[in-house]
Amino acid sequence: MGFGDLKSAAGLRVLNDFLADKSYIEGYVPSQADIAVFEAIAAPPPADLFHALRWYNHIKSYEKQKASLPGVKKALGKYGPADVEDTTGAATDSKDDDDIDLFGSDDEEESEEAKKLREERLAQYESKKSKKPAVIAKSSILLDVKPWDDETDMAKLEECVRSIQADGLVWGSSKLVPVGYGIKKLQIQCVVEDDKVGTDMLEERITAFEDYVQSMDVAAFNKI
Amino acid sequence: MAAAVRGAEELELLERLLGLPGGNKYGVQGERKVPVLQSNNGPGLTGLMTIAAHLVRQARKEQLLGSSAEEKAVVQQWLEYRVTRVNGGSSKEDTRTILKDLNVHLEDKVYLAGNIFTLADILMYYGLHHIMVDLTVQEKEKYLNVSRWFNHIQHYPGVRQHLSDVVFIKNRLYTNAH
Secondary structure (H helix, E strand, O other): OOOEOOOOHHHHHHHHHHHOOOOOOOOOOOOHHHHHHHHHOOOOOOOOOHHHHHHHHHHHOOHHHHHHOOOOOOOHHHOOOOOOOEOOOOOOOOOOOOOOOOOOOOHHHOOHHHHHHHHHHHHHHHHHHHHOOOOOOEEEEEEEEEEOOOOOOHHHHHHHHHOOOOOOEEEEEEEEEEEEOOEEEEEEEEEEEOOOOOHHHHHHHHHOOOOOEEEEEEEEEEEO | OOOOOOHHHHHHHHHHHHOOOOOOEEEEEOOOOEEEEEOOOOOOEEOHHHHHHHHHHHOOOHHHHOOOHHHHHHHHHHHHHHHHHHOOOOOHHHHHHHHHHHHHHHHHOOEOOEOOOOHHHHHHHHHHHHHHHHOOHHHHHHOHHHHHHHHHHHOOOOOOOOOOOOOOOOOOOOHHHO
């Protein structure tokens, strides 16, 4: 289906014949089908194609309400007589007018001015960003440190863990949580600066106390 | 020949189309069966155009009488045409003249008054229904603009009601005739 090339006289003639016994492209009310075809036509059809001209003028009268007309715009090839193909725009340029632009981002139509403005804004934003002291991203981490057995000295273990010092690392409260068979694990809170301290580094340092620590897990990790 | 939609029946169709509660009593008067709207207080209204215009105002659908001064005049003109010519004529010759007139008028218009649906379209549709039903395929194609308009109006929501759907074939037989 289609009208051939709607920008050519032949295409308009197909449209004219198509509209001879119809008031609208589809059905009996103005719809997005009419708007789609209307927008594909550059100028009013010539007077001798009176069916097309009548339709054109009629649809033009709906211009203000065109967004509220029912239906969904389809490719031009979906309308019109069954035995004609749509070739509108195929020869003129590469603009794929068959696509429905769902996101309304039409880069081609971005005017020079808008582009300049956008670039200016971007540059402004970049410079602002570089000047402003970056917000320090911090995280609160809850660690589970498990001892080897029930004979491990938990006080000593905690002391070892708290002995780890690093830039951007602050230890918080801790408690002992029973796991079973008399074994307790150490649950300890710490606040770290994301850029400076990672969980990998913490794990490495804590498991380094091999005499006391069997393993270490991150129980909770919250961005502040 | 199909029975013409006349007088009281036509006004009842219009009432329903306008969404009026109904309950108006219609009668006919004189030899030409002019419709009369009887009312409890006052002398009542006489004549199709008068009553139809009254009903439209009652339903607060004034846009059906046209919005601009020009449209109002055109609506008036076609209502007059409807009453004097369509109701008056019954011979084959008259019918042909009416269809020819309309065909020329509708060539560059979607509705009788241009781009908006008006009372003129409604009453002309009711007035022409019995004529269109009897047209042959060739005639429908000869008066292509009328056919297109008629088909459009009969699909307009609420207009056709119980009247028969006039069938228009989709493929034209004589494409070179125009």
